[in-house]
Amino acid sequence: MNRELADEQITSREERRMSVARELEGRRALVTGGTKGVGKAVVSLLLEAGARVLTTARAPPEHPGSEEFVEADITTAEGCNTLVEAVRTRLGGIDLIVHVVGGSSAQAGGFAALDDEEWARELNLNLFPAVRIDRALLPSMIAQRSGVIVHVTSIQSRLPLPEATMAYAAAKAALSNYSKALSKEVSPKGVRVVRVSPGWIETEAATALVERVSREAGVDQDGGRKLIMESLGGIPLGRPCSPREVAELIGFLVSPRASAITGTEYVIDGGTVPVA
Template sequence: MTLDLDLQGKRVLVTAGTRGIGGATVALLRELGATVLAVARSQPEGTDDPLFAAADLTTAEGCAALADTVAWRLGGVDIAVHVLGGSSSPGGGFAALGEEEWRRELDLNLLPAVRLDRALLPGMLAQGSGVIVHVTSIQGRLPLPEATTAYAAAKAALSTYSKSLSKEVAPKGVRVLRVSPGWVETEASVALAERLAEQAGTDYEGGKRIIMASLGGIPLGRPARPREVAELIAFLASPRAAAITGTEHVIDGGTVPTA
């Protein structure tokens, strides 16, 4: 990016900040001069990031501990980017989803953002400024019933929560936005495409086509890249987007067939 986004010195928290969208967002915001605390369950082997915090954000205790860490290491935040999410639910439609599967999806895709916002927002409101970015998913609108019903429902709940929060805090100087990716070529999705390719007796590009077909096609012809999603997040979090709040910004190569 060549546009000066005026993010120098901003204090930023990024969850799931060691790989995929989160890792790309951490790297880009640091390039742009922000002070970024990256959070994940554990630091990848062979890395030594001085601004890293380990936390299990699927629990209330983990979120509370991270909020204390933010206060100690950053003195508060100007920007919070909630990237954490994912799904490990089995295929098989609604019948395969028991209490444990539903709770796991909510604990991963909805409640960490709610809990961290509750802890961090008072500081933003006190300073009269701040930005919160919730990373949702196009599956909130385009669920895949075979395997992602609970994930899609949790992300849809996150989107609704985000919109409501934006209406409450925008008059007090805090912007709340959503970024809604489609299929993104992260480490996990590469592994999935390779596995599907092996099962189908094809190559990686063939595996990618299998995934795109399951989504009903991607008009752009490829998945988004983590850096592309990070660039959208960086712009929305910057003062260049000061008049944008309460909105959801889809980055899916045209996958969702409606406006």
């Protein structure tokens, strides 16, 4: 290979890299639950890719960055309305929606520990925010015949842990089913809808869980981490995923590189689920 051809190939690779690095330039994005964990990592990645990002949580971020922020409790209809209005007034429309908000506060004890209030709490956190926000913002996406919605589900929708997260798992399964149905309706109208299903992610909350499990079992943190992995049936990769790894997958799915992908679910769990 002559020097001139080699230089051209290097330049071409560099141009492609720069193109990918700013591939979301000018896109307007909403990330729910974007101040911690996976949500924070998604916000950071979208900003790096050139998007204008608005995010929300119940309390402001400790270290705000370039993103715009709306304080709202989107487990309520009123909070969702507040967020939707902020999207319209601040961003003037929407191109990307990433629903990260979710979680569980249920105590251990199986089905008997889950009263009506706990079931309602899990559904209001893990299902209804996506339903309400999509319903409000999708018409503008359909009108412009473009947009991407990502619903962050969980491997617990297919691998539930009954001791403490039965209601959470059921809510995430409902979110996954809703997402698939929505994709069938709106994909022909130019809007892609995809799901990302993480396993155990080493967020701040996960680190706190490791510390609690270690303390209760009388082992060190490596031992506590091993106990959690065993409760999941093992993680062939040997470790949890990082928030950034999940964000990288989401960043690809909302990008033009994934323009033919819709209606499907991407599992990122280090191999936890035996059969995808």
